Amino acid sequence: xxxxxxxxxxxxxxxxxxxxxxxxxxxxxxxxxxxxxxxxxxxxxxxxxxxxxxxxxxxxxxxxxxxxxxxxxxxxxxxxxxxxxxxxxxxxxxxxxxxxxxxxxxxxxxxxxxxxxxxxxxxxxxxxxxxxxxxxxxxxxxxxxxxxxxxxxxxxxxxxxxxxxxxxxxxxxxxxxxxxxxxxxxxxxxxxxxxxxxxxxxxxxxxxxxxxxxxxxxxxxxxxxxxxxxxxxxxxxxxxxxxxxxxxxxxxxxxxxxxxxxxxxxxxxxxxxxxxxxxxxxxxxxxxxxxxxxxxxxxxxxxxxxxxxxxxxxxxxxxxxxxxxxxxxxxxx
Amino acid sequence: xxxxxxxxxxxxxxxxxxxxxxxxxxxxxxxxxxxxxxxxxxxxxxxxxxxxxxxxxxxxxxxxxxxxxxxxxxxxxxxxxxxxxxxxxxxxxxxxxxxxxxxxxxxxxxxxxxxxxxxxxxxxxxxxxxxxxxxxxxxxxxxxxxxxx
Numbered sequence: 001x002x003x004x005x006x007x008x009x010x011x012x013x014x015x016x017x018x019x020x021x022x023x024x025x026x027x028x029x030x031x032x033x034x035x036x037x038x039x040x041x042x043x044x045x046x047x048x049x050x051x052x053x054x055x056x057x058x059x060x061x062x063x064x065x066x067x068x069x070x071x072x073x074x075x076x077x078x079x080x081x082x083x084x085x086x087x088x089x090x091x092x093x094x095x096x097x098x099x100x101x102x103x104x105x106x107x108x109x110x111x112x113x114x115x116x117x118x119x120x121x122x123x124x125x126x127x128x129x130x131x132x133x134x135x136x137x138x139x140x141x142x143x144x145x146x147x148x149x150x151x152x153x154x155x156x157x158x159x160x161x162x163x164x165x166x167x168x169x170x171x172x173x174x175x176x177x178x179x180x181x182x183x184x185x186x187x188x189x190x191x192x193x194x195x196x197x198x199x200x201x202x203x204x205x206x207x208x209x210x211x212x213x214x215x216x217x218x219x220x221x222x223x224x225x226x227x228x229x230x231x232x233x234x235x236x237x238x239x240x241x242x243x244x245x246x247x248x249x250x251x252x253x254x255x256x257x258x259x260x261x262x263x264x265x266x267x268x269x270x271x272x273x274x275x276x277x278x279x280x281x282x283x284x285x286x287x288x289x290x291x292x293x294x295x296x297x298x299x300x301x302x303x304x305x306x307x308x309x310x311x312x313x314x315x316x317x318x319x320x321x322x323x324x325x326x327x328x329x330x331x332x333x
Numbered sequence: 334x335x336x337x338x339x340x341x342x343x344x345x346x347x348x349x350x351x352x353x354x355x356x357x358x359x360x361x362x363x364x365x366x367x368x369x370x371x372x373x374x375x376x377x378x379x380x381x382x383x384x385x386x387x388x389x390x391x392x393x394x395x396x397x398x399x400x401x402x403x404x405x406x407x408x409x410x411x412x413x414x415x416x417x418x419x420x421x422x423x424x425x426x427x428x429x430x431x432x433x434x435x436x437x438x439x440x441x442x443x444x445x446x447x448x449x450x451x452x453x454x455x456x457x458x459x460x461x462x463x464x465x466x467x468x469x470x471x472x473x474x475x476x477x478x479x480x481x482x
Contacts, residue, residue, distance in 0.1 A: 049444040148441035150408045151458060152417015152424050152433050154361065157354040193345045203349040207342075238353055249340060 007187040008219035014120035014182040015175040016294075016331065017129070018069035019287030022057045024138065024164025027276075027284065030266040035288040036165070037064055043139060043164055051090070054083065054137035057166040058094030061133055065168035071129060076100045076170075080119050081133040082111040084141050084162075084279055091133065100131070109136075109234050110188065112167065112283040113306025113327035120182045120329070123173040135166030136278035145198070145313055158200040160236050161272035163265055167283025169291075180294040184330040186216040190310065192323040198311065202239020202274055204322035205307040209235060210246035212305060212326040217252055220330075224254045228299040231290065233282040233307040233326075234262030236274030261285035282306045294333040301332050365423030368416060372427045376400050397428050404429035408436040434458040 021036045028039035038060060045053040058081065066073055079098055081091035082105040095102040107114045115132035122130055139149060141162040147153055171182065191208035209232055217223065224230060224247075235243055240260045247254050261282045263275030286304055293299045305328040311320070340348050379399050383392035407413040413433045417424045424430055438457040442450035456463065 051444075143441055147458070148437040150411060150414045150433070150437035150440055152408075152414045152420070152430070152437075154356075154421035155418060157356055193342050195346065195349065200349070200353065203353070207345070242349065242352060246340060 006215055006219050007189070008216055009117070009121065009185050009187070011120040011124060011182050011184065013173045014123045015172045016180045016182060016291060017071075017170040017172045017175060018065055019167065019169045019291045020061055020065035020068050021167045021284050021288040022061045022064070022135075022165055023280075023284055023288070026138070026161075026270065027163055027165050027265060027280075030270060031264055032285070032289055035292075036284070037068070037288070040164070043137070050137055050139040050143075051085065054085070054090040054135065054140050054166075055093045057135060057137070057164075058083070058090050058133065059097050061135065061166040061168040062094060062098055062131060065131060065133070065170050069129075069170040069172075071170065073099060076129050076131050077127040078103060078119070078122060078130045079133070080105060080115040080122075080130060081168075082106045082115065082279065083134065084108065084136045085144060090135065090137075090140075107188075107306070107325050107327065108308030108310055109277060109279050109281065110306035110308030110325050110327045111279045112286065113185075113233065113304055113329055116169065116171070116182055116304075116329045117185045117187060117327055119169075119171045120185065123171055127173065129170060129172045131168060131170055133166060133168035134279040134283040136162055136164065136280040138162045138164045138278075141278060155273065156197075156199045157273055158197070158202070158236075158238055160201065160234065160262060160274045160277035161266065161270075162278040163234075163262065163276040163280040163284065164278075165280035165284045167280065167287040169287055180291065180331050180333050182329050183332045184216075184220060186212050186219065186328040188212045188325040188327045190323045190325050192321055194321045196316075196319075196321050198316045198322065200238070201234075201277060201309040201322065201324075202236035203242055204309050204311075205235055205324040205326065206239045206242035206246060208324040209239075209243050209305055209307050209326045210250065212328045213243075213247060213254070213303075214250045214252060216303070216328050216330075224252055224257050227257055227301050227303050227330075229259055229290075230254055230257040230303040230305065231282070231285065232258065232260045232305045234275070234277040235260050235307055236277065237263050238274055239307075279308075290331070294331060297333060299333060301330065304329050304331060361421050364419050365421050367423065368420035369423035369427060372400070372424065372429055376427075400427070400429050401432040404432035405436045408433045409440065413437075431459060431462070434462070 023036040047053040083090040112134035119130040195204040265276035311322045379396035442454035
């Protein structure tokens with residue numbers, strides 16, 4: 001595996017065989033209505049708790065992705081997945097039903113991009129098929145990070161809305177068909193600019209997104225204009241604006257290419273303020289939207305930068321600022 | 334912050350503060366006034382109603398209990414959080430807000446059972462209010478005792 005002088009990796013044989021998405025009802029009412037493989041009518045998913053519903057979404061996405069790729073569970077060498085709940089229970093419990101090896105990972109909302117990096121690296125080391133998955137659920141995240149659902153509170157205009165959904169991707173080390181490939185990637189590092197406001201995660205994550213993007217451009221000697229689109233995970237509208245300012249300062253103008261999975265997930269009327277957040281954002285948008293556009297040739301080359309805020313309610317209450325991480329993958333049609 | 338000034342780790346918070354959308358204080362205050370005022374007017378109406386049968390003190394207690402009951406019902410039906418989203422302090426400060434603060438975690442943590450869920454988490458939001466309320470009342474009572482009220 002070729003390795004640039006810093007943190008950028010090159011992948012020779014990481015084919016994006018198939019993607020599968022399960023989305024919540026609010027997400028399917030959003031801008032990407034009809035793009036998802038399976039949309040829930042009710043975010044309880046016929047379970048008696050929201051945690052079980054999230055788990056069932058993972059199980060459904062794992063089975064769905066394997067079936068859609070015309071594979072058998074035995075063909076999958078490793079499942080690499082994570083979610084936002086404490087001890088990543090949704091992914092781990094869903095993995096109980098799956099007999100393949102399981103690597104549980106957590107990098108908050110950057111988990112999906114992290115799983116693509118880890119998966120691609122493993123394909124380079126001889127595995128044949130890996131399944132990468134990440135997701136989140138509004139109601140489970142809200143309870144863990146914020147308030148009870150029915151508590152009447154005024155939301156700050158910088159808040160985001162945790163997306164409900166799971167996206168799963170099958171990566172393979174060869175392909176009979178012409179499919180998009182994960183060609184390069186940059187491993188993020190943890191950056192903390194001292195933002196304390198847990199509502200304002202876009203501002204907390206933007207410096208880390210800038211760091212990873214600029215590192216990638218420098219390491220690979222590329223420019224933002226070499227890409228059709230650059231999708232960040234869940235910076236939201238404010239975070240994206242900040243990112244444009246920060247990268248411009250480093251000499252890279254991304255304003256033409258930059259989109260945000262979270263900010264584009266909902267319509268303004270859905271009152272999510274800065275847009276969606278959560279591990280589901282990049283997993284949903286990549287598998288449901290970007291993959292199709294790459295296959296149809298609408299995009300030749302894209303960047304997906306998963307952004308994650310790594311705080312917990314405990315660290316926030318204890319007065320610590322919010323560290324953030326951004327992992328980046330380059331996907332070529 | 335003036336334009337073209339370099340954004341650094343040190344001035345980042347100030348830069349973000351300047352950039353972020355602000356809550357509209359006048360709009361929030363207006364909604365809080367309208368909704369808070371409406372809740373209090375309804376409370377007053379109940380006091381007048383109950384005064385037909387009870388003395389004023391009993392009528393006030395009954396009116397409060399009625400408001401708490403209505404707020405608990407609205408929380409259960411998923412209406413109170415919608416009101417709170419724009420009313421802010423207008424729906425938090427009256428006694429109805431306290432009802433909402435107790436009922437919403439009780440509903441939320443019902444999934445963990447009656448002991449570790451409802452029992453343990455019911456005062457998750459209202460708990461600090463009670464603790465601080467009791468503490469302050471004790472301090473005020475002591476001061477009154479010492480200096481004479």
